[in-house]
Amino acid sequence: MKLVIAVVQGEDAQRAVAALTDRGISSTRIGSTGGFLQQGNVTLLIGVEDAQVPDALRIIQENCHERSRYLTPVPPLAEPGEFFMTYPVEVQVGGATVFVVPVDSFEKI
């Protein structure tokens, strides 16, 4: 068995979960925040048999899309009379960041 941990964008999460559920694949959705952009994203925990891993990855790939996000840099502390203009920096995010982890044991107690 494997645990698929997928960090996806909020806009894609509902569709991805629905598509997984349609294929009989259970998932848990956790609200999370990216360390770089400090913006909300969603982490999906998906426990699957080894044979279902390709199916789960395909569903994630089909439902999670790359998008542009903008990061506004924090200006440095200015001395009196100094002036800094900050411009938003474009960053490409997604489709999904996926980890596939072996599961030692799976119990429902």
Ligand code: 2BA
């Ligand atoms: P964030 O950390 O907010 O990163 C958002 C996007 O910013 C990343 O998209 C990447 O394009 C860019 N980025 C991240 N760190 C950067 C850096 N040090 N310098 C320049 N650009 C940087 P993705 O790579 O698609 O990642 C989307 C989200 O997936 C991340 O949000 C984070 O929540 C998660 N993630 C990505 N790699 C991870 C990792 N190795 N471990 C844990 N979570 C990860």
